Amino acid sequence: MTYVVSNLHGHLEEYKTLLQTISFNADRDVMYVLGDIVDYGPDPMGLVEDMSYRLNVYPIAGEHDFTAVKMLTGYEKMQAGQTPDENFVSDMTEWVQDGGRTTLEGYRALDKDMQEGVIDYLSDMPLYEEVTVNGKDYLLLHQGIYDFTPDLELDWLEPEDFFSESIDPTAKYFEDKTIICGHTPTSEANGGADRIFYGNGTIFMDCGLGRGGRLACLRLEDGKEFYV
Helix, strand or coil, X not given: CEEEECCCCCCHHHHHHHHHHCCCCCCCCEEEECCCCCCCCCCHHHHHHXXXXXXXXXXXXXXXXXXXXXXXXXXXXXXXXXXXXXXXXXXXXXXXXHHHHHHHHHHHCCCHHHHHHXXXXXXXXXXEEXXXXXXXXXXXXXXXXXXXXXXXXXHHCCHHHHCCCCXXXXXXXXXXXXXXXXXXXXXXXXXXXXXXXXXXXXXXXXXXXXXXXXXXXXXXXXXXXXXX
């Protein structure tokens, strides 16, 4: 089976509970995580570690993951006595205040090998995935695509192009493909309800776990929804 979740934000226990709820099987199932693995929650590093050991869990980069790589790389440069970018200190302060504190604290508690593994894992996360399930095509991403057109070559885009513009639930992007995304809280488009929201050929998955809401999961084979 094929499962999609998003915006785990360091909530390792809820993630593990979800895996138990859906009886996630390492041999027959796959899960796509639509970004924002780190920040806000109590155990971002534990979550990264667990996901990195599961060959059938596929991460897609969110803006928090993208920012964490830059901040942790800059932190390592400072530890090595190198002078960071002139904006680094202010950027680091802003990141820590916007949920990055638990990520930084968890990272600092790791040994050197684990720290290198975390940066490698976050750095290697793709910006999108295209999958086909039961003859239906899906584009999986975190937030959106800047200046989108249906014939746009996604591989030509810069990372910032995926984090500067959100998917519009009222717009029709493709005739034959469904976009599944995170980032935009479903409550904003769903009358305040933290449930998966279905737009015009789009599906929104962020049910607010990082802000005290729920973790949502969608099974693509039959459209069944799960919540933790």
